[in-house]
Amino acid sequence: MHDVARRAQVSLKTVSRVVNREPGVSPALTHRVEEAVAALGYRPDDRARRLRSSARQTGTIGFVLIDVANPFFSSLLRGIEDVARAKGYLVLSGSTDGATEREEQLIDAFLERRVDGLIVVPSGQAVETLLREIDRGSPLVLVDIELDTDAPIDLVRSDHYGGARLATQHLIDRGHRHIAFLGDDRSVFSAEQRLRGYEDTMRSAGLDPSLEQKITGTHTADEWRTITHAIFRQPHPPTALFTAQNFASMGAVAALHDLEIQHEIAVVGFDDIDLADAVDPGLTVVPQRPRELGQRAAELIFSRIEGSDSDVVREIVPHAIVARGSGEIAPAAR
Amino acid sequence: MHDVARRAQVSLKTVSRVVNREPGVSPALTHRVEEAVAALGYRPDDRARRLRSSARQTGTIGFVLIDVANPFFSSLLRGIEDVARAKGYLVLSGSTDGATEREEQLIDAFLERRVDGLIVVPSGQAVETLLREIDRGSPLVLVDIELDTDAPIDLVRSDHYGGARLATQHLIDRGHRHIAFLGDDRSVFSAEQRLRGYEDTMRSAGLDPSLEQKITGTHTADEWRTITHAIFRQPHPPTALFTAQNFASMGAVAALHDLEIQHEIAVVGFDDIDLADAVDPGLTVVPQRPRELGQRAAELIFSRIEGSDSDVVREIVPHAIVARGSGEIAPAAR
C-alpha cells in the first residue's frame, strides 16, 4: 500500500479511498492510484483491514466435523457453504476423526483466528468444552447431537429416533416379527437414538427387542458383510434387517447377494447410498438430508452473528421413507 | 491483552512473553498473568500476532474445488487436510460448481486473506486467470488438469488417459469388439483424456472407435439409466460398456439390471462407487485415489511454501484395475 501511495504520489488515505471505492476522489488521483495498483499487483490485506475496521468480523466461520471424506459430512459442509457464500463468508473446516483432543485443537485454532461463528459436529462426550467456549462469546451451533442440559446452545439435528421408528414400523407392517438391528456404536448419539427408536417400535408392536440380534459397533462395509454372513448361519435367523448405518447397509446387501437371499430377506437402511437404486431389489431407506441440515445450521449461526437474541433454537429435521423394494419383502413362509 | 496486562499489573510485553512461553519471566509474574488470562478468558488474536510477527504466514491454505458434496472432491480435501494438520495449518475451501466467475471470486477472497498457498481444481478454461495469480507470488498447485503451456505451475493429476487405456484393453482382452463409451462432457479435461484413451486403445487393437456409440455429457445417474436403455433398444448394441464417469456407471448398472442383461453385457467403470461390490456381478473399475491426490498436492504446496525452488513438478498418479466380475464377462454369442 505504501508502494502504491508513493508511486501514485498520494497519501495512504487516498489509496484506501480508491481501493474501497469511497466517493469524493478526483478522477485524476483515482486514475493514478488505479494505475499503481495494477502495476504493483497490489491486493489489500484483509486481516489488517479488519483489524482496524469497525466491522470487526473476520468474514469466516469454522466448521468442525468428524471426517470430510464421509459424504454425510461433506454434504453438511456444502450446505453450510451454500449459505456462507450468499453472505460473503468463507468456511474453514477440519476433521476430528472423533478424537476429542483434535476437536479441542481445531476449536482453539478457529477461535484464535476469530471466526465469527463455529458450527460443530461433536465427537463423543466433549460437550463440556464446547459449553465453555460459548461463554467466550463466539456464536456456536451444534449439529447432529442432543444435549441433556438446557444450556443456551442452538442445535440442528436429524430426527434419528423418529426415522428409526419409521423404518422399523415399515417392516412390522409387512408382517416381520424378527428384525435384526445393525448399527453404529452406541456411544454415537445418532446410533443410540436409532437403536432406541427400533426398540420402542418393536415393543409398541408387542415384540420383544431383547430377543433379537442387535449388533452395534464401528465396522467397515466388509466387516458388516462378514457379520451378516454369521447372522444367517445361525439356527433362527431374522426375516428382516434394519441397517441403521451406511456401511452396515452396504455390507448387509452384499452378504444377502452372496447368499442369494436378497429376495427373501427384507432390508431397510438408514441414510441413502449410491447404487441403492441399482441393486435388485432396490434398497428401501430412510434418507438423511445433510445438505439441508448444513443450510439450517448456517442460517442459525448467521442469525446469531447478526445479533439475534431469540430463545435457544433446537431444530429437528424429520425423515420420510423411500421404498424401493428391499423393505417391502414379506417374511418367507417357514 | 490490555485488560490482562492491567489485571496482572504488568506490561503488554510481559503478557506476550507468558502467552508465548518465552523463557525468562519470574514465576510470580508468570503466575499473575496466567491467572488474569484464565479469569478474563483471554485468547490471543492470531491475525494481529501474525501481522507484526516475523513469520508473516497466515497458517492457512486455500482449496478451490468444484463441489465438496462430490465424494471425489471431499476425499481430495481430506487428503489436503491430512498434510495440513501435520504442519499445523488450517484449510479454507470453497465450491465453484464449475463457474468461472465463482472461481475467480474464491481465489480473490483467499488471496486477500493472504493464504500461504492455493490448491485449485480449475473449472473450465479459466487457467489464464490462475496464471496471473501465480505472478503475485502465491504458491499454487493445480489438481486434475493438464496445461499445454510450460508455465512454471506445479500440477498433480490422475492418469486419466492411462486408466482409460487399461479399462478399454481389459474389455478387448475378453474378446469385446463393440464397446460403447459413456462419459462426462468433453470440455472436462479428465473426460476428454478418458475418451482419448478409449479411442487410442480401440485403434491399437484394430477397432474403429468412430463406429461405436460414444455418449458424452453431464447427466444424472437417472439420465444415464435412460440413455443406457436407449442404447440397448438399437439394432446392434455393444457387448460391453466403458462407463468413464461415476453417474454413468450407476445409471448403466441400474439399466442393465432393469433389462436383466447384467450377466451378458460387460461393464468397466472409471472411479469407484459404493455398492460396486454389492451388485451382481460386482462392478469392475479403475478407481481413482483422490485422497492420495490431495496429499500429494498438499505436500507440493508446502514444499513451495517452505521455499523449495526446484523445477516445476508435474506429477501423474497411475491407476490399476479392480476386477469384480462385470468387466470379465465375455461377449455373448450372437
Place this chain on the structure above:
DNA sequence: CTGAAAGCGCTTACAG
C-alpha cells in the same frame, strides 16, 4: 477533495 495523526492487537528491537 486531500492528508497527517492515532489506533486496531499484537511483536520486534532495544534499553534498563
Place this chain on the structure above:
DNA sequence: CTGAAAGCGCTTACAG
C-alpha cells in the same frame, strides 16, 4: 528479569 517505544497494513476521526 521487565518495560517503553515503534511498527505490521490498514481504517477511523479529524483537520484543512
